[in-house]
Amino acid sequence: MTSLEELAALIERYTGSDGAHECALPGVRLARYSQPSVPVHVLQKPAFCIIAGGRKQATIGTTTIVYDSACYLVASAALPIVGQVIEASPEKPYLGMALDLEPTTLAALLGEARAGGSAAPGPGLALSRLTPELLDATVRLLRLLGTPADLPALAPLAEREILYRLLTGEQQGQMRAIALADSRLNQVNRAIGWIRRHYAQPFTIGEVAAEARMSPSALHEHFKAVTAMSPLQYQKQIRLQEARQLILGEGLDAAHAGHAVGYDSPSQFSREYRRLFGAPPIADAQRLRAQPELMATV
Numbered sequence: 001m002t003s004l005e006e007l008a009a010l011i012e013r014y015t016g017s018d019g020a021h022e023c024a025l026p027g028v029r030l031a032r033y034s035q036p037s038v039p040v041h042v043l044q045k046p047a048f049c050i051i052a053g054g055r056k057q058a059t060i061g062t063t064t065i066v067y068d069s070a071c072y073l074v075a076s077a078a079l080p081i082v083g084q085v086i087e088a089s090p091e092k093p094y095l096g097m098a099l100d101l102e103p104t105t106l107a108a109l110l111g112e113a114r115a116g117g118s119a120a121p122g123p124g125l126a127l128s129r130l131t132p133e134l135l136d137a138t139v140r141l142l143r144l145l146g147t148p149a150d151l152p153a154l155a156p157l158a159e160r161e162i163l164y165r166l167l168t169g170e171q172q173g174q175m176r177a178i179a180l181a182d183s184r185l186n187q188v189n190r191a192i193g194w195i196r197r198h199y200a201q202p203f204t205i206g207e208v209a210a211e212a213r214m215s216p217s218a219l220h221e222h223f224k225a226v227t228a229m230s231p232l233q234y235q236k237q238i239r240l241q242e243a244r245q246l247i248l249g250e251g252l253d254a255a256h257a258g259h260a261v262g263y264d265s266p267s268q269f270s271r272e273y274r275r276l277f278g279a280p281p282i283a284d285a286q287r288l289r290a291q292p293e294l295m296a297t298v
Contacts, residue, residue: 003135004069008052010142011095018093020298024145025155027100031298034093037085040297041241041277044081046101046178048166049073049298050130050138054094055087056297060125061228067127072134074101074171076178076185077124077226078192080237083297096298097138099162103186106163106179113167124226128170137161187212188226191219195231199238200262205231240276243269247285254281 001009015021015032023030033054044058055068059082066086067073075081088094141158144151167175177185191212195203208231209219223231239261246257258269270280277284 003132003139004052007050007097007135007139007142008095010139010145011052011097012093014142014145015095024148024151025141027102027159028141029098029298031096031098032093033085033088034090035085035088037083037088037297039082039084039278041080041082041244042297043238043241044075044079044083044125046077046103047075047098048101048162049075049096049098050135052095052097053088053092054085054096056083056085056094056096058083058125061233063123063125063228065125065127070130071127072130074126074128074166074174075124076101076122076126076174077189078196079124079227080234080241081125085297097142098298099141099159101163101175101178103178103181105159106167106175107181109160109163109167110176110179113164113172122174122225123228126171126174131165131169134162134165134169137165184222185226187214188219188222191223191231192227192234195235196238199235199242200260202262203231203235236272237276239263240273243273243281244277244284247281248288257281 011030012032014023015030018033020029020031039059050072051067051069053069055066057064057066058073060079065073068087085094137158141155141162144155144158166172174185177183180186191208194208194211205216205219209216212219214222220230223234227234229237243257243261246252246260247254252260254270254273255266258266263269273281273284279287
């Protein structure tokens with residue numbers, strides 16, 4: 001059995017059904033789909049993502065990335081993306097894994113990894129060729145699910161190897177940018193965090209730039225480089241995703257959900273909601289309640 005076949009078998013074993021699943025490994029999510037999915041709107045955390053079977057595409061702004069088991073993906077910021085499994089079948093399901101990336105954990109490894117490369121922010125989603133060393137380290141991490149007693153002692157060591165491989169691989173510059181508190185990427189991430197906390201309020205670029213400790217022109221340039229959208233476009237995506245959660249989770253009607261996330265005009269809210277999610281708020285909620293797996297992707 002090859003390492004990729006073993007990874008596929010491990011993901012299959014610890015999912016068992018279609019959808020995204022938490023597991024006993026902190027910060028790790030597994031996914032299985034036996035057929036192509038509809039486009040799924042999610043807020044993607046900073047993460048390392050790998051596929052053991054099938055194919056997926058991720059869209060941010062007007063940029064779409066397609067990847068499979070030959071590559072790995074790194075998300076370096078909290079990004080509102082549209083994920084879609086585009087190749088899967090009952091015989092050959094889509095099988096994926098995501099590991100959250102924590103800046104403090106990466107920072108602790110910087111000296112040992114001797115990571116180089118530019119720390120200038122690049123696209124928040126980036127693909128690289130999967131190496132045998134990174135694949136083997138990922139397999140060793142998931143193997144620990146079979147021996148729960150070993151998880152507290154060995155899981156941090158296995159995760160450390162994955163992070164080391166990322167810090168010394170093709171995306172070492174981007175990984176270094178995640179780790180460094182004073183990097184341009186983390187300035188953008190401060191802006192992202194501020195917008196996520198204040199998404200329901202009007203704001204000026206100057207306010208966000210001050211939070212990021214950047215000039216307005218630098219913020220606009222680097223924010224767009226990372227997220228493929230402007231701060232105001234990012235705010236709109238967050239507003240609409242939060243409204244969707246209010247409609248689904250708290251049973252709010254469209255008018256109240258729109259007002260709660262900052263829309264003064266119910267018609268504008270419904271129009272922009274339909275443009276993003278492909279259906280009016282109530283019809284979209286009915287569809288998602290009938291198929292809750294449509295809200296999850298890895």
